[in-house]
Amino acid sequence: MKKELGAANCLYPMPVTLVGALVDGKPNYITIAYVGIIDHGHVSLAMGKVHYTNDGIRENGTFSINLPSTSMVKEADYCGLVSGRKADKGALFETFFGVLETAPMIAGCPVNMECRLAQTIDMPRHDVFVGEVVASYCDEEVASENGVDFSKVDPILFAMYDKSYFRMGERFADAWSVGKALM
Numbered sequence: 001m002k003k004e005l006g007a008a009n010c011l012y013p014m015p016v017t018l019v020g021a022l023v024d025g026k027p028n029y030i031t032i033a034y035v036g037i038i039d040h041g042h043v044s045l046a047m048g049k050v051h052y053t054n055d056g057i058r059e060n061g062t063f064s065i066n067l068p069s070t071s072m073v074k075e076a077d078y079c080g081l082v083s084g085r086k087a088d089k090g091a092l093f094e095t096f097f098g099v100l101e102t103a104p105m106i107a108g109c110p111v112n113m114e115c116r117l118a119q120t121i122d123m124p125r126h127d128v129f130v131g132e133v134v135a136s137y138c139d140e141e142v143a144s145e146n147g148v149d150f151s152k153v154d155p156i157l158f159a160m161y162d163k164s165y166f167r168m169g170e171r172f173a174d175a176w177s178v179g180k181a182l183m
């Protein structure tokens with residue numbers, strides 16, 4: 001038997017990200033879990049129109065996406081509780097800049113991406129920002145031969161309905177490979 005959930009969005013868990021933008025010339029960071037991958041070079045962020053950060057993304061046409069580790073869960077939660085209108089969230093972190101020069105990134109996050117705004121989709125309550133990934137960085141300690149070892153990143157995962165944070169499980173199979181057993 002199945003339990004009916006109504007029209008519930010069950011697409012969880014999602015990675016918790018800290019999205020950075022310059023707002024009035026100062027770094028601000030917002031917690032965003034409604035992130036998407038469009039293709040290898042493009043990402044999307046669904047950001048409520050009320051948020052302070054949105055103006056900075058529009059103004060500069062740039063933003064960053066930073067992946068915090070579970071050890072940064074308090075900072076990540078705080079950036080989702082408090083608006084940059086009321087507090088200087090940039091002061092929480094050491095900020096660095098890359099090639100775009102206007103996309104502030106968090107040195108303490110093991111993975112960082114800087115993005116150029118490619119398109120904004122106007123949804124009733126959200127701006128969906130589509131970004132072109134221009135450059136990405138990772139700490140030496142989490143680097144692998146092919147890019148990033150996500151088990152070392154130890155990202156924070158989020159589920160809405162019970163408002164919980166989870167951590168990643170273990171790697172258990174090879175993609176585009178394990179299914180060959182059924183061919």
Ligand SMILES: Cc1cc2nc3c(=O)[nH]c(=O)nc-3n(C[C@H](O)[C@H](O)[C@H](O)COP(=O)(O)O)c2cc1C
Nearest residue numbers: 031032033034047048051052053080081082083084
């Ligand atoms: C775990 C978590 C995930 C969140 N994900 C989103 C999201 O995907 N989209 C969104 O619009 N707000 C999201 N929020 C809420 C914003 O982070 C929050 O309202 C923030 O304080 C806005 O910051 P700002 O006003 O400085 O831009 C999330 C909050 C938390 C705690």
